[in-house]
Amino acid sequence: xxxxxxxxxxxxxxxxxxxxxxxxxxxxxxxxxxxxxxxxxxxxxxxxxxxxxxxxxxxxxxxxxxxxxxxxxxxxxxxxxxxxxxxxxxxxxxxxxxxxxxxxxxxxxxxxxxxxxxxxxxxxxxxxxxxxxxxxxxxxxxxxxxxxxxxxxxxxxxxxxxxxxxxxxxxxxxxxxxxxxxxxxxxxxxxxxxxxxxxxxxxxxxxxxxxxxxxxxxxxxxxxxxxxxxxxxxxxxxxxxxxxxxxxxxxxxxxxxxxxxxxxxxxxxxxxxxxxxxxxxxxxxxxxxxxxxxxxxxxxxxxxxxxxxxxxxxxxxxxxxxxxxxxxxxxxxxxxxxxxxxxxxxxxxxxxxxxxxxxxxxxxxxxxxxxxxxxxxxxxxxxxxxxxxxxxxxxxxxxxxxxxxxxxxxxxxxxxxxxxxxxxxxxxxxxxxxxxxxxxxxxxxxxxxxxxxxxxxxxxxxxxxxxxxxxxxxxxxxxxxxxxxxxxxxxxxxxxxxxxxxxxxxxxxxxxxxxxxxxxxxxxxxxxxxxxxxxxxxxxxxxxxxxxxxxxxxxxxxxxxxxxxxxxxxxxxxxxxxxxxxxxxxxxxxxxxxxxxxxxxxxxxxxxxxxxxxxxxxxxxxxxxxxxxxxxxxxxxxxxxxxxxxxxxxxxxxxxxxxxxxxxxxxxxxxxxxxxxxxxxxxxxxxxxxxxxxxxxxxxxxxxxxxxxxxxxxxxxxxxxxxxxxxxxxxxxxxxxxxxxxxxxxxxxxxxxxxxxxxxxxxxxxxxxxxxxxxxxxxxxxxxxxxxxxxxxxxxxxxxxxxxxxxxxxxxxxxxxxxxxxxxxxxxxxxxxxxxxxxxxxxxxxxxxxxxxxxxxxxxxxxxxxxx
Numbered sequence: 001x002x003x004x005x006x007x008x009x010x011x012x013x014x015x016x017x018x019x020x021x022x023x024x025x026x027x028x029x030x031x032x033x034x035x036x037x038x039x040x041x042x043x044x045x046x047x048x049x050x051x052x053x054x055x056x057x058x059x060x061x062x063x064x065x066x067x068x069x070x071x072x073x074x075x076x077x078x079x080x081x082x083x084x085x086x087x088x089x090x091x092x093x094x095x096x097x098x099x100x101x102x103x104x105x106x107x108x109x110x111x112x113x114x115x116x117x118x119x120x121x122x123x124x125x126x127x128x129x130x131x132x133x134x135x136x137x138x139x140x141x142x143x144x145x146x147x148x149x150x151x152x153x154x155x156x157x158x159x160x161x162x163x164x165x166x167x168x169x170x171x172x173x174x175x176x177x178x179x180x181x182x183x184x185x186x187x188x189x190x191x192x193x194x195x196x197x198x199x200x201x202x203x204x205x206x207x208x209x210x211x212x213x214x215x216x217x218x219x220x221x222x223x224x225x226x227x228x229x230x231x232x233x234x235x236x237x238x239x240x241x242x243x244x245x246x247x248x249x250x251x252x253x254x255x256x257x258x259x260x261x262x263x264x265x266x267x268x269x270x271x272x273x274x275x276x277x278x279x280x281x282x283x284x285x286x287x288x289x290x291x292x293x294x295x296x297x298x299x300x301x302x303x304x305x306x307x308x309x310x311x312x313x314x315x316x317x318x319x320x321x322x323x324x325x326x327x328x329x330x331x332x333x334x335x336x337x338x339x340x341x342x343x344x345x346x347x348x349x350x351x352x353x354x355x356x357x358x359x360x361x362x363x364x365x366x367x368x369x370x371x372x373x374x375x376x377x378x379x380x381x382x383x384x385x386x387x388x389x390x391x392x393x394x395x396x397x398x399x400x401x402x403x404x405x406x407x408x409x410x411x412x413x414x415x416x417x418x419x420x421x422x423x424x425x426x427x428x429x430x431x432x433x434x435x436x437x438x439x440x441x442x443x444x445x446x447x448x449x450x451x452x453x454x455x456x457x458x459x460x461x462x463x464x465x466x467x468x469x470x471x472x473x474x475x476x477x478x479x480x481x482x483x484x485x486x487x488x489x490x491x492x493x494x495x496x497x498x499x500x501x502x503x504x505x506x507x508x509x510x511x512x513x514x515x516x517x518x519x520x521x522x523x524x525x526x527x528x529x530x531x532x533x534x535x536x537x538x539x540x541x542x543x544x545x546x547x548x549x550x551x552x553x554x555x556x557x558x559x560x561x562x563x564x565x566x567x568x569x570x571x572x573x574x575x576x577x578x579x580x581x582x583x584x585x586x587x588x589x590x591x592x593x594x595x596x597x598x599x600x601x602x603x604x605x606x607x608x609x610x611x612x613x614x615x616x617x618x619x620x621x622x623x624x625x626x627x628x629x630x631x632x633x634x635x636x637x638x639x640x641x642x643x644x645x646x647x648x649x650x651x652x653x654x655x656x657x658x659x660x661x662x663x664x665x666x667x668x669x670x671x672x673x674x675x676x677x678x679x680x681x682x683x684x685x686x687x688x689x690x691x692x693x694x695x696x697x698x699x700x701x702x703x704x705x706x707x708x709x710x711x712x713x714x715x716x717x718x719x720x721x722x723x724x725x726x727x728x729x730x731x732x733x734x735x736x737x738x739x740x741x742x743x744x745x746x747x748x749x750x751x752x753x754x755x756x757x758x759x760x761x762x763x764x765x766x767x768x769x770x771x772x773x774x775x776x777x778x779x780x781x782x783x784x785x786x787x788x789x790x791x792x793x794x795x796x797x798x799x800x801x802x803x804x805x806x807x808x809x810x811x812x813x814x815x816x817x818x819x820x821x822x823x824x825x826x827x828x829x830x831x832x833x834x835x836x837x838x839x840x841x842x843x844x845x846x847x848x849x850x851x852x853x854x855x856x857x858x859x860x861x862x863x864x865x866x867x868x
Contacts, residue, residue, distance in 0.1 A: 011058050014070035019083035024054035025183050026086060026215040030120035031139055031422035033430075038082050042069060051568065053122035055183045090218055094145030096696070106696065107704035108275035109147045111265050112137065113287035115257060116159075116242055117152050119216055121568040123182055124158040125223070127242055127531075128496040129593060130321055132567070133386075134283055135216075136420040136593075140688035142217030143422075146696060149268065149277060151261040151287070153253060154179060154212050154223035157241040162531045162564045166470050168547030170532055170540045170563075174241060179212055179225065187211040187222070187268060195271060197224065197263040199255060199345050202338050207235045209256060211264045220274070222264045224256055243533070251331055254372065255345050258289030262297075278704045281317040281695075282380065285329055285372030289345075291316055291379030292354060296346050301712055305353055306721035309379075314717075315707030317699045318380035320373055320412070323393045323590050324500075329372040331358075336370040362400025377401060377412075381706060381844050382699050385414040386591040389614045393587050404852040406798070411845045415698065416612055417591040418691035421683075424597040426451055426575035429679070436679045441672040442665060448578065448602060448675065453486035455576025459527055460484070462562050462569070483557050484525050489659045491606070491651075492577030492598065494529035494565050497539040500588040503530060504542050506581075507549055508644030516648065517558035522656040525558045526581075527573060529565035570594070575601040579622070579655060582607035583647060585639075586614075586627045596686035602675040606650065608643070616685055620677040623650050702844075709842060720842050723779075724849060727838045733773025734780070736855040737815055739834055740767045741822075764822040768803055768834050769815040770853075777805050781839040781846065782818040786832035795831055803834070 013020055020042075029035040039054045040047040043061050050056035069075050099106055116131030117123075117138065126132060134150070141148040157174035165171055179186075187195040187210075199207040208231050209224040226238040237245075238252045245253075262280075269276050280290055291312050298308035322328055333355055338344065340351045357378050358370035365371075377383055377398060385391035391414025395407050402410050422430070428447055432439060464480050484490070497503050506513055506526070516524045528546055532539025543561070550559045562569065574580070580598035582589070582605070589611040596612060599605060605622035607613040617624050626646045628639040661668050684690070710717040741764045766784055782805075787798040803820035810816055822832060836853040837846040 011061065011066070013058070014066055016070045016076050017066060017079065019079050020054075020058060023079075023082055023086060024058055025185065026090075026217065027119050027123070027183055028086060028089065028142070028215075028217040029054055030122070031420060033422075033427055034085070035082055038078055041075070041078075051121065053120075053183075055122065056181065059181065094143070095693070096145035096147070099696070104701075104705055107147070107278040107700050109149060109269075109277040110279040110281055110700055111149045111151055111262075111277040111290075112141075112281045112283065113151045113257065113261055113290055114283035115152065115253070115286040117150060117221060118567055119214065119221070121566055123184075123214060124177070124566070125152065125155055125242070126567075127159040129591075130284060133321075133417055133591075133593060136418070136423065136688040137283075137692060138216045138219045138221060139420040139423060140418070140692040142219045143420075144689060144692055144696075145218065146692060146700075147275065148219045149265055149274065150214075150216065150219055150221035151257070151265060152221065152223050153239045153242075153257055154184075154225040155239055155242045156225070156227050157244075159242045160531070160534055163469050164466060164547060164561075164563050168544040168551065170543050172534045184212040184214050184223070187213050187264075187271060189271065195264075195267045196228070197260045197267065199259055200343065200347065201235070201252075202341065202344050204343060205232065205235065207231065207238060207252065207256060207260075209239070209260055209264075211267060213268075220268065220272075222261070222268055224260050224264055226256065247331055247335060250329065251335060251339060254286050254329065255289050255339065258287045258291075259293040259345055261287060262290050262293040277315075278707045279315050279317060279700050281319065281700070282376055283319050284321050285318075285376040288318075288372050288376040288379060291375075292340075292346055292349065292357075296349055298712065299348055303712070303718060304721070305349065306725065307718040310720045310724075311707075311710045311712065311717035313379060313381040314710040315703050316380040316382070317695075317703055318376040318383045319386065319415075320376070320383065320394050320398075321386055321590050322373075323390055323397070323588050325397065330366075330369040331372075333359075333368055333370050360400075362403065365400065374398075374401065381848075382703055383412045384699065385412060387416045387611045387615055388414050389587055389611065390414060390590040393590075402847045402850045404850070404854070405847050406795075408798075409847055411847050413698070415691060415694045416615060417593050417596075418686055418688040419593050419596045419600065420688045421600055424571065424574060425600045429575065429601050432679075436676060439676070441667050441669060441676075444602070444672045444675050445667045448672075449486060451575045451601065452490055452578065453576075455490065455527070455572060456484040456486045458569075458572040458576070459560055459562065463560055466563050479553075479557070483560060484527075485523075488523050488525045488558075489579070489656055490577050491524060491526045491579045491581050492528075492573055492603070493526065493581040494562075494570065494573055495582075495592075495594055497530045497532040497542055498536070499538060499542070500585045501530075502583050502585065502640070503528070503539075504545050505583045505640060505644050505647065507545065508640055509648065510549065512648050514555055516651055516656070517555050519656070522660045523558065524651060524656060527560055527562065527577065529562040529569060529573065531565055570597070574598050574603065577603050578659065579604050579606050582610075582613065583625060583643065584608055584610050586610040593686075599678050599682050599686055602679050604674055604678060606647075606655065612686070616682060618677075618682075620674055621682045622674070622678070623655060625650065706842075706844065716842060720840065723840055724838075727775065727779060727849065727851070730772075730774040731838075731851050731853075733771065734775065734836055734853045735771045736768065736834055736836060736853055737771055738767075738769040739855055741765065742767070760824060760827050762824050764824065764832075766803060766818075766820055766822050766832075766834070768818045769811065769813075770818065770836055771815050772836075777816060779838065779840070781837050782834065783837065784820065784822050784832055784834050786822055786830070788826060789829045789831040793831060795833070 114134035116126045118126030118132035118135035160172040209226045212223045214221040294312045295308040340354045358375040385394040395410035592611040595605045608625045628642045632638045782803045784801040787795045803818035806817040
């Protein structure tokens with residue numbers, strides 16, 4: 001029988017236990033071991049049954065047990081201490097409050113938008129790395145006292161749960177999530193009614209959403225939920241599941257996240273008194289529409305679209321997470337035009353202006369699509385990738401938005417991701433604290449064995465449950481008791497299963513892999529987990545291929561696939577693996593943080609030099625899998641063969657011998673020293689605290705300063721927009737007409753005879769004639785660009801030198817003359833050229849307008865002279 005209505009019966013806690021409610025509702029417990037231990041002690045059996053979720057625990061504990069706890073002095077003391085500790089954490093001054101911001105106040109608040117957040121398994125609103133990163137960002141911000149407001153969607157089905165059929169095919173399940181059973185509270189108006197946001201849809205329809213609030217330590221996380229009675233059935237389903245549905249469904253989700261998210265932030269600040277954000281951070285392009293909503297907010301105050309755009313851009317940070325165009329959300333222009341027409345989401349904003357923001361207006365771009373990342377970049381004054389390599393890849397990928405500029409000058413920086421230590425580090429590792437550097441090798445080795453042994457037990461339990469769901473009887477599964485060995489070298493591989501992550505690269509030569517697994521003296525065991533997207537049959541075939549290999553009785557005690565990978569599994573899996581494997585197609589891994597979590601537990605990385613590993617790899621921290629180059633890099637099968645062979649070779653010839661090379665005390669000295677170095681030298685680099693500090697210093701603080709300068713009451717946004725319009729209109733007439741160079745200081749600097757030679761330490765005196773048309777000298781900067789040149793005469797690692805206008809004014813032809821010295825401070829092939837850029841005190845960088853004037857072939861022999 002099915003119930004006709006579902007609701008949650010909340011427990012009534014005795015007064016002495018009342019603080020347990022706040023302790024359960026604030027998700028700080030997910031990374032605060034003492035609070036988790038308090039709840040575990042309240043009801044150990046119930047804690048296990050609740051999956052370590054305090055809200056579920058309190059909903060199931062018996063009244064008798066509550067009454068017993070309410071009279072237990074020791075437990076009440078612990079409750080009181082925990083409550084005081086949480087209060088001090090929430091209200092005390094932390095790192096952020098101690099920063100001066102160079103005398104300028106740091107942002108009063110930052111709104112952080114993401115389509116998914118991986119805070120805890122008890123709030124399953126994530127699918128993979130993007131969500132886990134967002135969750136770690138919020139936790140680290142809370143620990144540091146950064147006044148962040150998280151903004152996302154509440155998916156009633158979350159992401160799918162994964163199981164396997166008997167033949168190893170991935171199956172998806174979508175359990176219904178009841179917000180009342182989650183660590184959430186509704187944001188309410190003063191009269192007690194739920195706060196709502198609404199969006200206008202084509203055809204006079206309305207999309208409404210309630211606002212659920214999760215407390216992530218000090219950080220509020222606002223989640224919008226469209227499953228409200230006032231909505232029509234189609235609108236109720238907008239937030240049904242993460243990354244589900246077709247294009248229009250996805251567009252509605254992203255409109256609700258961006259536009260509705262801004263309105264939710266405004267409601268939250270109005271109702272709670274929280275400071276309004278000065279900076280809006282968009283985590284990927286999914287929330288890009290937030291910039292349009294903020295433009296709409298400014299229009300009634302007398303700003304036109306262009307002025308409002310400048311004001312919004314100043315306070316916006318955009319982070320791209322994908323290194324491939326295929327990973328970006330792109331919509332049909334007609335679909336976007338329909339939703340942003342006169343009766344759509346943003347009345348008062350011309351749909352054509354919206355479309356222009358997302359147009360791929362560069363060579364190779366598709367004119368019929370609307371690109372969310374392109375819009376995100378155009379709506380943000382500051383942008384970044386998530387590792388040094390990914391920043392370089394992103395600059396190359398989006399260089400068409402800044403024509404005329406070399407790739408290194410594309411204004412996309414990088415902040416390498418980090419992970420939240422208290423979430424991902426095993427308690428035994430945390431307990432070592434600062435003693436790691438001095439800990440005896442035997443102690444480190446024993447710690448690793450304890451973690452490995454715990455992993456073996458976890459794997460056996462999960463594998464047994466998986467086989468039972470696959471239809472196996474208990475009498476068939478006695479072999480599982482012998483799966484894995486706590487004394488065998490253990491390799492972990494767990495992540496999403498898109499093709500570029502190459503889940504099955506390890507299967508390239510199955511006989512060789514089998515030999516590694518079954519080696520008589522140096523065996524290897526592998527634990528694998530991962531989900532393919534429900535619509536990705538290719539990914540599902542990869543999962544099935546791996547599962548079928550792991551089902552083989554010859555090797556099934558040495559390699560396992562665990563379905564339903566998520567945060568709860570990761571927290572057990574990562575600490576227990578000796579080696580963490582990552583073998584993506586370089587450079588398609590933007591960052592990849594799972595290896596960081598392994599490193600924080602003393603795991604050694606075995607990875608292709610991609611993402612963060614490309615940046616911080618050292619032989620003390622693990623091993624680099626060589627990447628195929630030349631023609632092999634362009635032939636996928638050949639590349640996979642070469643890189644798989646390199647992988648097998650590393651395990652067989654270097655990794656396994658090192659692990660099993662034991663001294664008289666039974667300890668592998670070199671291995672444990674690598675564990676120590678990983679914990680002490682690599683560990684601090686991969687922390688989310690480091691990442692968030694970088695965001696504050698390099699992006700949030702400058703964005704807040706720019707936001708204040710262009711604030712509504714200064715008039716500066718309108719002035720900047722008018723100046724940009726004037727410069728764009730006049731730019732076609734700007735030209736570099738003549739360049740000449742003569743000796744200023746040092747012998748051999750005069751190249752007027754065209755000898756193409758100069759001496760180190762000499763200086764060229766540059767003289768450049770430019771035409772500015774209707775522009776004034778203060779509207780531009782004339783620069784010399786110089787550096788070593790490659791065989792194609794391209795300037796490598798260029799440096800720029802400003803040239804100054806000659807005081808006498810225009811020459812007889814009306815051209816302005818600029819002069820300046822160019823020091824020849826490097827030997828070898830050297831070259832220079834000159835260029836003209838727009839210049840304004842409020843521009844964040846010279847490439848902001850994407851305008852530049854270079855010498856042409858008719859400029860003269862002096863343009864771009866090469867010194868050899």
